Amino acid sequence: MFYGDDSPIAALATPPGHGALAVIRTSGKNVIELLAERFSAPQKLKAAAGNTVVYGWILGKDRGRLDETLVSVYHAPKSYTGEDGADISCHGGYAVVQAVLETLHDAGFRDALPGEFTFRAFMNGKLDLTRAESVMEIVSAKTGKAHAGAVRRLSGDLESEIRAIKEKLVRVLAGAELFLDYSEDEFMEAGTDERAGVLPERELAQGVLADLRELAASFRIENLYQEGALAVIAGRPNAGKSSLFNRLLKEDRAIVAESPGTTRDWLEAWIAVEGIPVRLADTAGIRDSSDAIEKNGVKRSIELIKCADVVLYIVDGTVGLVDEDKQFLHSGEITGKPLIMVWNKDDVAREMTEPPAGVERVSAKTGEGVLSLSARIAEALAGRKADVADGRIGVASARQKALVDRVVEQVADALDMADKGQALDIIAPSLREAVDCLGEITGEVSTADILEVMFSSFCVGK
């Protein structure tokens, strides 16, 4: 099987399992005719106008009723894929979905490959690659902010931004090429070869470079909202790590609760901290131990800390900083990591110890100080400029980021060469490659293998 034909495909587009409804999506050549063969009202289905809904039963191979459904009918090119299509809303159960898919297979449909619907939409010019990628971003967005960024890309904001930059760069390139077209003699007559070091539209190129650098820089934050970050809670036994873990889960909305049955010696859960999806991990206590099982737990904790984007180091405020804490804070695992020291049990510690400057005083017991701690976590992860919705659109996928980086490199090279007085015929290829890379971001320039790698990471039915 391969991407790129228009054969009739079908796939379950909703999660498998029990639910009020399931949607089975179909697209391709003759899908309405094929589906009509397994439909209780075939004439009605075939006569239906595009973008209308037809009621009827899906029938099995033996014409027996399988399910009572509503079928949304689409006629090319007015559909998601740009092909004829039909979305079957049937009941959401394992057996019924299997039965409907089986009868479709039997009628001539094949299983859709991952991302094949979106692939077809792209091939038929319904959306560019940035919008195609945003479809998956929408599906996987864990927080409102992640969703908002994806919606903007689906609306075409990034596509327009890339096209606008490309248009400017094409003007720079065209200026250079026009210059190159003059015969050398014309310049020689004037005494010198004036083409050297002259880049027409130089300022335009500099403006483009600035925009591109900003776009490249946007990836860190966009990616943070899309992919999330790992925050690890560490500290001595009894400092209140588990209590704080539970408190953060309660105060900051839990997105996905800890999945039971996973064999781990730490607990983790996804929470939303100021719109950032954060995988919060509660570790075993960090301390020297002779006990083998506990030693193992400590080893795992250290592994987790190594991967952390931010470490919350909990100190029992009623005890204060002890040597063991200091040892940990100066150990190799932690150097260079963003670290927030949390002075816990402040409800009782307030009278007992004086915390060092810069710590977050909290009480996991009462919830006091936890809001301020959350703000600190968000700041440690996103920096002060934590807000994505500050107007400018950003790049969200690693693919987009890598291409923008290449464009930055080529345009910077071109400007650099111009500064050094290089001839335009040396400079022009860099500009040309930059223009091509921009085309690759939106998919105007693309190869079959790039597309296949991209779309195969989609889920089936998308």
Ligand SMILES: Nc1nc2c(ncn2[C@@H]2O[C@H](COP(=O)(O)OP(=O)(O)O)[C@@H](O)[C@H]2O)c(=O)[nH]1
């Ligand atoms: N007074 C007070 N006790 C706390 C607080 N946080 C935790 N504790 C207590 O400290 C003990 C150890 O807490 P736990 O969360 O299990 O610590 P862990 O070993 O670091 O996970 C428990 O008895 C908690 O009730 C707090 O903020 N205030």
Ligand SMILES: [Mg+2]
């Ligand atoms: Mg604990």
